Amino acid sequence: xxxxxxxxxxxxxxxxxxxxxxxxxxxxxxxxxxxxxxxxxxxxxxxxxxxxxxxxxxxxxxxxxxxxxxxxxxxxxxxxxxxxxxxxxxxxxxxxxxxxxxxxxxxxxxxxxxxxxxxxxxxxxx
Numbered sequence: 001x002x003x004x005x006x007x008x009x010x011x012x013x014x015x016x017x018x019x020x021x022x023x024x025x026x027x028x029x030x031x032x033x034x035x036x037x038x039x040x041x042x043x044x045x046x047x048x049x050x051x052x053x054x055x056x057x058x059x060x061x062x063x064x065x066x067x068x069x070x071x072x073x074x075x076x077x078x079x080x081x082x083x084x085x086x087x088x089x090x091x092x093x094x095x096x097x098x099x100x101x102x103x104x105x106x107x108x109x110x111x112x113x114x115x116x117x118x119x120x121x122x123x124x125x126x
Contacts, residue, residue, distance in 0.1 A: 032083045043096070047083060050098040058100065078103040 032038040038047045058064055070076055079100050086095040 031085060035081050038081070038083060046096045047098060050083075050096040051081070054098045054100055075106070077106050 032041060032047070035051075038044065041047065079102055082099045082101050084097045084099075085093045086097060088094050
């Protein structure tokens with residue numbers, strides 16, 4: 001910067017995903033980003049077991065109901081699988097986790113949902 005020149009924040013481009021890009025480039029075996037990518041991996045059987053465990057959990061909580069046709073001009077809320085490997089203090093994979101997440105940014109209060117619910121809570125907190 002030359003003398004007398006000021007810093008203009010409006011024209012400065014900031015990459016907010018910089019740290020995640022660096023972390024992804026450092027990890028030789030990143031987490032799968034989609035179900036298709038997950039199926040191509042050598043550890044597919046472990047991911048498949050994690051997916052089945054998540055689906056069983058959703059069925060036990062009765063989160064799924066019978067399929068109902070949507071009315072015209074109504075777009076259903078989508079979903080996405082999120083995959084994560086839990087590691088111990090030595091960096092070894094001890095558990096494979098798969099979560100089916102609603103694409104909440106497409107929801108509208110009073111139309112797509114009336115209240116929110118998150119089944120995650122530790123016993124110590126309770």
